[in-house]
Amino acid sequence: MRKNIVAGNWKMNKNVIEAQQLMLQLLNYTKENASNCEIWIAPPALYLLMAKDLFALNEVGIFSQDMSEYESGAYTGEISAEMLESIGATGSIIGHSERRQYHGETDSHCNAKIKLALEKGLTPIYCNGETLEQRKSGKHLEVVKNQTEVALFTLSAEEIKKVVIAYEPVWAIGTGETASPEQAQEIHAHIRSLIAEKYGKEVADEISILYGGSVKPDNAKEIFSKPDIDGGLIGGAALKIGDFSKIIEAFNA
Numbered sequence: 001m002r003k004n005i006v007a008g009n010w011k012m013n014k015n016v017i018e019a020q021q022l023m024l025q026l027l028n029y030t031k032e033n034a035s036n037c038e039i040w041i042a043p044p045a046l047y048l049l050m051a052k053d054l055f056a057l058n059e060v061g062i063f064s065q066d067m068s069e070y071e072s073g074a075y076t077g078e079i080s081a082e083m084l085e086s087i088g089a090t091g092s093i094i095g096h097s098e099r100r101q102y103h104g105e106t107d108s109h110c111n112a113k114i115k116l117a118l119e120k121g122l123t124p125i126y127c128n129g130e131t132l133e134q135r136k137s138g139k140h141l142e143v144v145k146n147q148t149e150v151a152l153f154t155l156s157a158e159e160i161k162k163v164v165i166a167y168e169p170v171w172a173i174g175t176g177e178t179a180s181p182e183q184a185q186e187i188h189a190h191i192r193s194l195i196a197e198k199y200g201k202e203v204a205d206e207i208s209i210l211y212g213g214s215v216k217p218d219n220a221k222e223i224f225s226k227p228d229i230d231g232g233l234i235g236g237a238a239l240k241i242g243d244f245s246k247i248i249e250a251f252n253a
């Protein structure tokens with residue numbers, strides 16, 4: 001079902017004390033404030049169990065930042081969909097541009113991971129988006145089309161409805177550069193129309209599409225006000241409760 005979502009990707013930040021502190025701040029925030037969106041966090045894998053313990057009532061959805069494309073076995077350093085399921089995680093980010101850039105992940109890998117996640121009842125947050133070069137050469141619509149098709153279009157209609165998509169232009173991640181609300185809306189509408197063409201409008205309208213790329217308290221409201229933007233995947237601004245909570249509040253009337 002289409003929902004408004006604010007998801008924080010903590011990346012490789014915070015030691016265990018700092019992580020616990022931020023989780024406790026967020027827990028207190030959820031106790032004291034009603035919000036008009038789902039709140040999700042993706043802390044480093046080492047802290048997922050702690051997060052599950054602290055958010056025992058599922059006040060906040062708990063995601064890994066990545067998961068393996070394989071079920072189990074000799075894959076040193078990886079975590080599996082089954083492990084995530086077994087701790088009660090909500091899902092996993094899949095295909096973040098940093099995984100693509102530094103670990104050579106492709107949309108075919110993403111496709112395998114998304115299928116495994118869905119088999120285990122996990123919600124995949126599938127990330128895509130063009131590089132600066134691709135945008136400058138006017139290829140952004142084509143790039144995102146190709147990514148979406150390869151990663152998602154082998155899924156059934158019932159499966160794709162359970163996927164959350166995060167459009168994250170690579171040139172806007174951690175750079176302070178943000179796609180304008182209009183640029184983001186153009187791509188979000190494009191992704192939704194590709195899904196509508198393949199699976200029908202009803203399916204496309206059920207999918208939450210988040211924007212990611214330097215979302216901050218001062219630009220969140222305008223970005224989230226666009227019709228095809230259902231929330232954000234937040235990096236840097238998810239690391240401080242003050243900023244993250246203001247972004248959550250962008251959904252308040």
Ligand code: PEP
Pocket residue numbers: 009168172173174175176212213214215233234235236237
């Ligand atoms: C991200 O890494 O998903 C992200 C959007 O980062 P930032 O908000 O820091 O640009």
